[in-house]
Amino acid sequence: MTSRSPLARAGLMLAVFAAMSFCVGPFVFQAITSLTPDRDIARTGLPSTLTLDHYASALAGRPFMHVVQNSIVVSSVVTVVSLAIAAPAAFAIVKLRVRGKRLLLAAALAISMFPPIATVSPLYLALRRAGLLDSLLGLTIPYTTFALPLALWILTGFFQDIPDDLYLAARIDGCSMFSAFRKVLLPLAMPGIATAAILTFIFAYNEFLYALTFLSSPDKRTIPVAISLFAGEHTEPWGDIAAASIISTLPLVVVAVTFQRKIVRALTAGAVKG
Amino acid sequence: MRRDETLASVRLERLQKTFRGTRVLAGIDLTIEDGEFVTFVGPSGSGKSTLMNIMAGLEEPTHGRVWIDGTDVTNETPKNRGVAMVFQSYALYPHMTVRKNLAFPLEIAKMNAREIEARVVETANRLGIGALLERKPKELSGGQRQRVALGRALVRRPRLCLFDEPLSNLDAALRTQMRGELKKLHEDLKATFIYVTHDQAEAMTLSDRVVVLNAGVIEQVASPRDLYCNPKNLFVARFVGSPQINIATPETFGLCAPAEALSLAGQSVLAAVRPENVRALHHCPRPNAANAANAIEGRVYIVEPMGGETWVTIDMIGDVGTTRITARAEADFAARSGSRVWLDIDESRVLWFNAKTHERV
Numbered sequence: 001m002t003s004r005s006p007l008a009r010a011g012l013m014l015a016v017f018a019a020m021s022f023c024v025g026p027f028v029f030q031a032i033t034s035l036t037p038d039r040d041i042a043r044t045g046l047p048s049t050l051t052l053d054h055y056a057s058a059l060a061g062r063p064f065m066h067v068v069q070n071s072i073v074v075s076s077v078v079t080v081v082s083l084a085i086a087a088p089a090a091f092a093i094v095k096l097r098v099r100g101k102r103l104l105l106a107a108a109l110a111i112s113m114f115p116p117i118a119t120v121s122p123l124y125l126a127l128r129r130a131g132l133l134d135s136l137l138g139l140t141i142p143y144t145t146f147a148l149p150l151a152l153w154i155l156t157g158f159f160q161d162i163p164d165d166l167y168l169a170a171r172i173d174g175c176s177m178f179s180a181f182r183k184v185l186l187p188l189a190m191p192g193i194a195t196a197a198i199l200t201f202i203f204a205y206n207e208f209l210y211a212l213t214f215l216s217s218p219d220k221r222t223i224p225v226a227i228s229l230f231a232g233e234h235t236e237p238w239g240d241i242a243a244a245s246i247i248s249t250l251p252l253v254v255v256a257v258t259f260q261r262k263i264v265r266a267l268t269a270g271a272v273k274g
Numbered sequence: 275m276r277r278d279e280t281l282a283s284v285r286l287e288r289l290q291k292t293f294r295g296t297r298v299l300a301g302i303d304l305t306i307e308d309g310e311f312v313t314f315v316g317p318s319g320s321g322k323s324t325l326m327n328i329m330a331g332l333e334e335p336t337h338g339r340v341w342i343d344g345t346d347v348t349n350e351t352p353k354n355r356g357v358a359m360v361f362q363s364y365a366l367y368p369h370m371t372v373r374k375n376l377a378f379p380l381e382i383a384k385m386n387a388r389e390i391e392a393r394v395v396e397t398a399n400r401l402g403i404g405a406l407l408e409r410k411p412k413e414l415s416g417g418q419r420q421r422v423a424l425g426r427a428l429v430r431r432p433r434l435c436l437f438d439e440p441l442s443n444l445d446a447a448l449r450t451q452m453r454g455e456l457k458k459l460h461e462d463l464k465a466t467f468i469y470v471t472h473d474q475a476e477a478m479t480l481s482d483r484v485v486v487l488n489a490g491v492i493e494q495v496a497s498p499r500d501l502y503c504n505p506k507n508l509f510v511a512r513f514v515g516s517p518q519i520n521i522a523t524p525e526t527f528g529l530c531a532p533a534e535a536l537s538l539a540g541q542s543v544l545a546a547v548r549p550e551n552v553r554a555l556h557h558c559p560r561p562n563a564a565n566a567a568n569a570i571e572g573r574v575y576i577v578e579p580m581g582g583e584t585w586v587t588i589d590m591i592g593d594v595g596t597t598r599i600t601a602r603a604e605a606d607f608a609a610r611s612g613s614r615v616w617l618d619i620d621e622s623r624v625l626w627f628n629a630k631t632h633e634r635v
């Protein structure tokens with residue numbers, strides 16, 4: 001491992017640095033912008049002084065914390081509901097004899113392939129008829145229909161990796177189908193649950209088109225919509241936008257770090273064979 | 275509870291199983307008595323694992339019924355059958371310690387915590403895994419995992435315990451040791467043990483009775499000794515015994531088929547003789563006797579010294595081609611490949627089979 005030539009090591013470091021810059025660069029740039037006084041923003045290079053004014057102005061005079069709260073509530077509800085449905089569904093598809101399981105999975109995939117723009121008009125009409133326009137509940141329902149197939153596909157893969165014999169052993173040991181799922185398979189599928197939770201949460205947190213279309217009151221907005229509306233007709237408050245972006249990244253970081261610890265590989269090691 | 279106190283008998287009635295048009299079991303009828311150790315043996319694809327899963331309640335038969343202790347359990351869940359099972363893969367719960375693995379079936383049965391603890395400790399000590407209770411399965415060796423799997427089945431004090439090739443993932447030495455321990459456990463526990471294996475040596479050493487399965491039908495049910503000495507057909511004769519039984523035309527062995535065998539089989543018979551009833555010799559055994567014809571010769575193919583004796587594989591060159599047979603020789607027997615040897619066959623031990631139907635004559 002340490003036997004690489006210095007040149008190869010340098011090359012590797014360079015590649016790692018390049019990849020890191022590509023991923024983290026925009027975030028760093030945003031962070032710097034959020035701390036740069038307005039007069040320096042148009043310039044290239046680092047700012048001469050740092051300021052927290054943008055954070056103050058992003059929060060003051062706008063219901064921004066309320067918006068962050070909306071996003072967290074919507075994303076959490078979507079995540080919980082999607083997983084509560086997708087986990088038992090994936091278990092049943094993989095471990096039980098279900099007729100038409102391939103069709104079900106193919107249909108789920110097809111649904112998640114729909115471009116949102118193609119469904120936005122019919123959904124708008126449907127939500128208006130249901131009286132759910134301009135409500136967070138009205139946003140949660142279409143989000144769940146998109147997140148559910150994603151969660152189902154991720155979890156199906158994870159349940160497939162759990163040996164069938166573990167389910168059968170649980171049945172022999174006296175479990176019903178559901179208690180075998182809850183006591184044996186679900187704990188073993190935790191890495192999959194965590195992965196699906198992170199991805200579902202991020203999807204709902206980032207979604208823009210539906211949120212923009214279905215919500216109209218400023219206090220119902222979610223983060224992407226609220227930030228996009230920071231810009232006025234004649235003003236482009238880049239500093240405020242950057243500050244708001246940084247603030248709204250924090251809940252995502254918390255979610256990712258919380259669930260990432262659950263993503264332990266080889267959790268099923270030792271289950272079968274010698 | 276009555277269930278814990280009595281042993282279980284099992285009756286299989288005209289069991290059939292079809293998977294997507296393929297018939298895996300084609301009508302199995304069998305009664306297994308209280309406290310018996312019965313082994314199902316057969317090549318892969320013979321339906322033995324399917325049969326076990328049907329008895330356990332993990333699969334439903336396409337036709338036929340399963341009775342345990344006189345109760346029809348065909349449509350019962352595994353839970354209501356009170357059957358324990360040891361899986362080939364062990365199927366230990368990887369997220370639980372050994373203690374939790376052993377306690378799991380008792381917790382599901384809602385037994386009180388003190389009783390669970392007592393049973394877990396008792397079972398663990400019986401199997402020599404008392405010191406491993408706090409470990410996770412991944413921290414155990416193959417042999418230790420096997421014992422935990424066994425413990426999880428026995429901790430319930432089942433009336434009926436099913437074993438699906440439980441030893442096949444162990445190395446040879448450990449397998450032989452565990453085989454002995456299983457037999458001892460059966461004697462101590464006095465439960466009904468049903469065992470599936472493709473290893474005829476396990477079937478022979480462990481069982482009260484062996485059921486030989488082939489392509490979804492029972493070929494023969496008999497005690498190990500009976501199966502070995504009186505196989506009903508060529509399949510059973512070939513399957514049981516190691517090295518395999520020698521099968522050839524009577525002429526190859528220098529034998530004349532008995533008249534009654536010929537009349538029953540319509541002139542066409544095959545002779546089968548176990549390797550231990552064929553002796554390989556360096557010289558013609560009866561050079562001057564009248565029946566010198568049955569002292570026949572062949573060419574050595576390979577010589578395998580086993581320590582206590584030596585197995586010699588010999589090519590018999592006949593009119594219709596070469597037949598390869600295995601013979602027993604003294605421990606110090608040595609010969610080069612290709613050298614001439616003579617065979618001395620114990621005629622009283624020769625089994626006769628109909629060459630067309632493969633049934634015993």
